[in-house]
Amino acid sequence: MSQSDLATGALSGLVVLDLSRILAGPTCTQILGDLGAEVIKIERPGRGDDTRGWGPPFLKDRQGNETAESAYYLSSNRNKASVAIDLASVEGQKLIADLAAGADILVENFKVGDLKRRGLDYETLKVRNPQLIYCSISGFGQTGPYAHRAGYDFLIQGMGGIMSLTGFADEDGGTETKCGVGIADVMCGMYATVSILAALNHRHKSGEGQHIDISLLDAQVSWLINQGTGYLVSGKVPGRLGNGHPTIVPYETFPASDQSFILAVGNDSQFQKFCAVAGAPELAQDPLFAKNADRVRNRKDLVPKIRRLTIEKSAADWIAELEAAGVPCGPVNDLGQVFDDPQVQARDMRITLPHPLSGSVDLIGSPINLEKTPVAYRNAPPLLGADTQDVLTRHLGLHPETLAELAERGILGFQTPLKEETNA
Numbered sequence: 260m261s262q263s264d265l266a267t268g269a270l271s272g273l274v275v276l277d278l279s280r281i282l283a284g285p286t287c288t289q290i291l292g293d294l295g296a297e298v299i300k301i302e303r304p305g306r307g308d309d310t311r312g313w314g315p316p317f318l319k320d321r322q323g324n325e326t327a328e329s330a331y332y333l334s335s336n337r338n339k340a341s342v343a344i345d346l347a348s349v350e351g352q353k354l355i356a357d358l359a360a361g362a363d364i365l366v367e368n369f370k371v372g373d374l375k376r377r378g379l380d381y382e383t384l385k386v387r388n389p390q391l392i393y394c395s396i397s398g399f400g401q402t403g404p405y406a407h408r409a410g411y412d413f414l415i416q417g418m419g420g421i422m423s424l425t426g427f428a429d430e431d432g433g434t435e436t437k438c439g440v441g442i443a444d445v446m447c448g449m450y451a452t453v454s455i456l457a458a459l460n461h462r463h464k465s466g467e468g469q470h471i472d473i474s475l476l477d478a479q480v481s482w483l484i485n486q487g488t489g490y491l492v493s494g495k496v497p498g499r500l501g502n503g504h505p506t507i508v509p510y511e512t513f514p515a516s517d518q519s520f521i522l523a524v525g526n527d528s529q530f531q532k533f534c535a536v537a538g539a540p541e542l543a544q545d546p547l548f549a550k551n552a553d554r555v556r557n558r559k560d561l562v563p564k565i566r567r568l569t570i571e572k573s574a575a576d577w578i579a580e581l582e583a584a585g586v587p588c589g590p591v592n593d594l595g596q597v598f599d600d601p602q603v604q605a606r607d608m609r610i611t612l613p614h615p616l617s618g619s620v621d622l623i624g625s626p627i628n629l630e631k632t633p634v635a636y637r638n639a640p641p642l643l644g645a646d647t648q649d650v651l652t653r654h655l656g657l658h659p660e661t662l663a664e665l666a667e668r669g670i671l672g673f674q675t676p677l678k679e680e681t682n683a
Contacts, residue, residue, distance in 0.1 A: 275363065328616065
């Protein structure tokens, strides 16, 4: 990343020092980068972010050979500069502290206490930079009996309750199931981003930074939303409903003659329209099913009746007829169908960026659409150490001789040979 690559978006001019890895922290910092911040990703020389090795699939080069760039890593690291520094070394710690002195935001997801031992905790760094916004992401938070534990998405999905709500009921042959993506990590990254933006607004007014404590478990519990609040209100532990909704019926997948489709009836009027299309208007008039609360109470009677109706036509026919009648419905797409969908394409949710190894790489676009300061896709996820020289020269004024000496001792890593300074 060069100075000319820096953005002009909503967060342009802000410098983010990214000491995070895996998914929660990188999700947060990628959002900040998309919005225009300069994100400096610190990685271990020779190894980098753990997710670089989490494959296959791996990106293929121009000759069709696998590279060391995993799809997992590519998913959350665009618009960043990769700087390879050995954080375990005293010299590496000093370099990172020097970068933090000039940064606006620092994001880290080390185990509680790890960075304090290295002199890179908030209390130490804020002495030099009292405006620093320091966001700590951890499995269980900086306090509490579990604070010392490492946290991973799968573990948090189980501990935080979402797995107990996901999957079909025991009587339907189901079992508790995690979500198909690392949603606990992603949502934690979202909450971290919101917290950082709130802290930035506070800094605008007060001139002071602050420490942010975000945990995977807290974030997971917070997005139990209606199910969690339902338990707190009723005292009843909800069970698994498969694709069903706890308080809306019919609102799940139903079998057509060829494949399943989604029927998402949100109110009584829509239920009446569905019954008319299905040729069963008597269902909407039955006092057991006329109101949504009745349908929820009597779902075990109603859902089999609907299934006997939906099996008579193809999914495409149902979707066409129900859409025409104003009844929410849709297909269950695989990922190939998702990215081929004309609406997804029209919204630019599949993007292509230049990549030094493959020529180009396809990535998922940002859902953020700002009228005045839109997101910008400036750089593909960087190769390990691709920006070590540029960042340390630009931010810390280090000379090639110093960089070369540090690299020879294993404190720094570079993707390509060092460039000699030239007189402009």
